[in-house]
Amino acid sequence: MKRKRRKKNAAVTEAMGGEEDPKEEALQGPSTLADVREEYRPPVEDLGVSEEEDLYRGAEDLPQGPVKHAGPGGALFESTLPKAEDRCSLEPMLDILSYSESEWKGNTTKSTLIRKGYTKLSQRFESLRRVRGDNYCALRATLFQVLSTSTQPPVWLQVEHISTWAEELEAREGLIGQWMFPSECRQGDGSEDAVQQLKRYMELLQNRWQAAVGCSSMEVRQRLCERVFQGGEEELGLLEALKLLMLVRASEFHTAMQEGGDVPVFCWLLYARDSSDCPRTFLSNHLSRVGFSGGLEQVEMFLLGYALQCTIQVYRLYMTDTEEFVTYYPDDHKEDWPCVCLVTEDDRHYNVPVGQHNGLQVPEDVTAIPEDIPPDCLDSKSQADCH
DSSP: OOOOHHHHHHHHHTTOOOOOTOOSSSOOOOHHHHHHHHOOOOOOOOOOOTTOOOTOOOOOOOOOSSEEEEEEOOOEEEOOOOOHHOOBBBBEEEEEHHHHHHSSSOOOHHHHHHHHHHHHHTEEEEEEOBOOSSSSSHHHHHHHHHHHHHHSSSSGOOOOGGGGGHHHHHHHOOTTTTTOTTTSOTTTTTTHHHHHHHHHHHHHHHHHHHHHHHHHSSHHHHHHHHOOOOHHHHHHHHHHHHHHHHHHHHHHHHHHHHHTOOOOOOHHHHHTTTOOSHHHHHHHHGGHHHHHHHOHHHHHHHHHHHHOOEEEEEEEEGGGGGGEEEEEEESSSSTTTOEEEEEEEESOOOEEEEEESOOOOOOOOSSSSOEEEEEEGGGGSOHHHHH
């Protein structure tokens, strides 16, 4: 037990340190929310999604081929929607070893280490899907895996008042009024404020998660995921909903800390930063920038795991041959929370490994021992080391 506690604390502490990578996705930006909004608002990207396309229909009702739309005056016109794979925020599957060889050529120390990490990853997964790198990648990769693998929605998602969380947080702490949305996220008919808009996205998250769990087959679920992750309002609205979940949980932890209650270790590090000493500064200096000028830091990956009540297992390729090669965010609920897998080369950008060799996606019980694990792996190595 002591060894496990030391390892957890080391993982959390390591999440706060490390040198900056020159390829760092999360660049340092302006110091105020207004400056972020002015300088880092992303341009509208033409992904081929017509405004007439229904963003909220179920996966089994998604249009295929020519689609008829109602034009001005009620006249019908016909158009063909782009194929999902042409505009999906996750690229088609790539063979892991082929990708490794093409992207990390040469014999430098880092290239050799990353290729070795991919070789270890390929022993568990067959393929890799590269995730669009626009500073939402950690949220996008995690949500994609959640929708792809969940067998049931978490308890918190089934609570009826989930759509009121934004309103409650605004009333209690005044944190929502200045929420910054991507330009693709339209404010309904123009009469919505930030609270109402986030309420709509929370309801969408609830509906999409439940729809994914209720899909009649893996093929239908895959079609749903492909249609969700199209870079338009639906996808970005869902990612903003995840940010709200993180803020809600961060606020709860901060209140517990002030009252002397028990909180996970990472909370003390989350609020030990000069730029994040309370929920308000955490939002303005960190969370608001996610998707705009920066991605999630490692300590915030712990918060994301707690917000979703999901263990995020990350293969960190630059840490190959160390005990941090496979890191869990968080690592204290592996026995009772579902687990999803991501892969990163630098703790900045995250991709999605897919196609487990045993024909299954990430198992719900991450403590179960796969049948193909050699007996000698049960002596002193962890399951992750044996992969």
